[in-house]
Amino acid sequence: MSNKKFFEERYAKLGWKFKYVKPKQAIRINTMNIAEEKVVNRLEALKIKLEKVPFLEHGYWVHHSEFSLGATSEYLLGLYSIQEAAAQIPATLFTELKNKVVLDACAAPGGKTVQLADLMQNTGVIIALDVKKERLTAMANHLERCHVKNTIIYNLDARHASKLKLKFDCILLDVPCSGNFSTDKQWFRKRTIKDIERNAKLQREIMTEAAKILKDDGEMIYSTCSLEPEENELNINWAIENLNLKVAKIDCYGENTSTKIFGKQLDNQIENCRRIWPGKTQGFFVCKLKKVA
Numbered sequence: 001m002s003n004k005k006f007f008e009e010r011y012a013k014l015g016w017k018f019k020y021v022k023p024k025q026a027i028r029i030n031t032m033n034i035a036e037e038k039v040v041n042r043l044e045a046l047k048i049k050l051e052k053v054p055f056l057e058h059g060y061w062v063h064h065s066e067f068s069l070g071a072t073s074e075y076l077l078g079l080y081s082i083q084e085a086a087a088q089i090p091a092t093l094f095t096e097l098k099n100k101v102v103l104d105a106c107a108a109p110g111g112k113t114v115q116l117a118d119l120m121q122n123t124g125v126i127i128a129l130d131v132k133k134e135r136l137t138a139m140a141n142h143l144e145r146c147h148v149k150n151t152i153i154y155n156l157d158a159r160h161a162s163k164l165k166l167k168f169d170c171i172l173l174d175v176p177c178s179g180n181f182s183t184d185k186q187w188f189r190k191r192t193i194k195d196i197e198r199n200a201k202l203q204r205e206i207m208t209e210a211a212k213i214l215k216d217d218g219e220m221i222y223s224t225c226s227l228e229p230e231e232n233e234l235n236i237n238w239a240i241e242n243l244n245l246k247v248a249k250i251d252c253y254g255e256n257t258s259t260k261i262f263g264k265q266l267d268n269q270i271e272n273c274r275r276i277w278p279g280k281t282q283g284f285f286v287c288k289l290k291k292v293a
């Protein structure tokens with residue numbers, strides 16, 4: 001059986017019929033730097049055709065632009081970020097971010113760090129980690145361009161985040177994952193179940209460390225752009241069983257996840273997670289975790 005067929009059959013078992021999709025390009029307005037209406041008017045004056053994304057507060061799909069969206073003066077001034085629509089969801093799921101102590105544990109190249117800073121209107125503090133030093137320069141440039149003032153960057157493995165000796169109100173775990181075919185044309189050629197299991201293990205290790213440094217009343221958002229249950233529902237089920245965490249209800253775009261995966265019955269709380277199959281957006285998975293009191 002071809003690798004593609006193998007994965008297509010897994011998706012069918014999860015209730016989704018495979019189809020090729022190309023996610024639309026999207027932007028997010030950095031409202032800490034400008035009133036949304038002003039930048040939308042400026043972009044429309046440049047003949048950029050925008051459509052408000054119905055499930056996002058500050059996101060727009062870009063239907064037409066005569067030039068690269070990374071080449072406008074509005075982009076260079078940090079008035080908007082180029083950020084895929086599903087990727088704009090996780091940061092919006094925290095109950096409160098202003099004046100909080102926030103950890104962005106796998107942060108480079110900083111798309112969600114900038115969004116967190118925007119939602120915080122540059123208050124509080126964000127500690128942004130990434131294990132890959134070479135990705136930090138791009139992230140620092142990105143934060144500077146967008147006028148982020150509340151963020152400290154560390155080149156640190158999230159599995160050692162307790163070295164920071166801090167406790168966090170909010171932790172974003174946008175974990176390294178296997179990705180999906182909608183954003184990577186070579187996906188079916190290069191990905192194997194072994195990669196998925198290796199990433200799932202790394203994700204569990206990152207979650208384990210994060211659970212130790214989350215305040216008792218804190219919130220943790222876990223997200224991946226993987227379609228594979230080992231990195232999503234099955235990992236969250238493991239966290240419920242092993243890390244004294246529960247899954248809180250969220251209200252966002254996507255489907256409630258199934259509590260039965262490949263014949264295995266999972267904890268009922270798993271239905272509070274959201275799965276987004278590729279379509280209008282790329283594929284995505286997101287959930288909110290809290291400590292069990």
Ligand SMILES: C[S@@+](CC[C@H](N)C(=O)[O-])C[C@H]1O[C@@H](n2cnc3c(N)ncnc32)[C@H](O)[C@@H]1O
Binds near residue numbers: 109111130158174
């Ligand atoms: C999905 S990307 C993050 C994207 C980022 N949150 C954004 O919105 O721009 C995952 C990141 O995790 C980083 N990473 C991989 N292993 C890590 C680890 N053990 N600790 C911290 N970061 C890690 C990768 O270098 C990569 O930059």
